[in-house]
Amino acid sequence: xxxxxxxxxxxxxxxxxxxxxxxxxxxxxxxxxxxxxxxxxxxxxxxxxxxxxxxxxxxxxxxxxxxxxxxxxxxxxxxxxxxxxxxxxxxxxxx
Amino acid sequence: xxxxxxxxxxxxxxxxxxxxxxxxxxxxxxxxxxxxxxxxxxxxxxxxxxxxxxxxxxxxxxxxxxxxxxxxxxxxxxxxxxxxxxxxxxxxxxx
Numbered sequence: 001x002x003x004x005x006x007x008x009x010x011x012x013x014x015x016x017x018x019x020x021x022x023x024x025x026x027x028x029x030x031x032x033x034x035x036x037x038x039x040x041x042x043x044x045x046x047x048x049x050x051x052x053x054x055x056x057x058x059x060x061x062x063x064x065x066x067x068x069x070x071x072x073x074x075x076x077x078x079x080x081x082x083x084x085x086x087x088x089x090x091x092x093x094x095x
Numbered sequence: 096x097x098x099x100x101x102x103x104x105x106x107x108x109x110x111x112x113x114x115x116x117x118x119x120x121x122x123x124x125x126x127x128x129x130x131x132x133x134x135x136x137x138x139x140x141x142x143x144x145x146x147x148x149x150x151x152x153x154x155x156x157x158x159x160x161x162x163x164x165x166x167x168x169x170x171x172x173x174x175x176x177x178x179x180x181x182x183x184x185x186x187x188x189x190x
Contacts, residue, residue: 035150039141046134055130061152 003076012082019085025057025070026081030092032063041065041092048087054080056088098171107177114180120152120165121176125187127158136160136187143182149175151183 009021019028032038038060049055057068067088069081099107104116114123127133133155144150152163162183164176
């Protein structure tokens with residue numbers, strides 16, 4: 001997996017909603033109704049991450065979820081991160 | 096729920112293993128075998144937190160889990176945080 005250039009990342013970001021490229025990672029945040037809803041979504045995302053063998057850096061406080069994606073081995077953002085971001089978007093929008 | 100004094104917190108910390116009082120919160124971290132193990136434990140903790148109606152501030156990256164506990168309404172650490180910390184310790188030690 002090759003690290004994408006800033007130009008490539010910005011182009012690809014146009015196909016996602018609510019994600020930004022910050023601190024060398026793809027970032028987003030969600031606010032759910034309560035903890036149960038937040039953790040329900042986290043569980044769906046966890047299964048998808050495990051299936052892709054690519055995992056998020058995420059922080060949860062009650063109904064808030066912050067997610068950062070990057071590819072450690074490549075030292076930045078790769079296609080793997082966009083694939084997982086797209087899957088997360090699909091999971092959250094399916095609600 | 097009343098915010099505990101630093102003296103009370105330090106006394107109570109003696110009954111826990113691997114927790115510290117930092118930045119006005121109770122903190123700990125765990126390292127599991129892999130993501131699946133980490134998220135399995137998070138799920139057990141999530142059910143306990145929901146049952147206690149008291150939720151962690153937590154961050155997960157692959158096999159690492161960092162947890163901070165505090166009681167927002169009290170502006171610091173209360174008995175509620177020690178109750179949840181004790182439950183988390185029980186869940187992790189049951190592995």
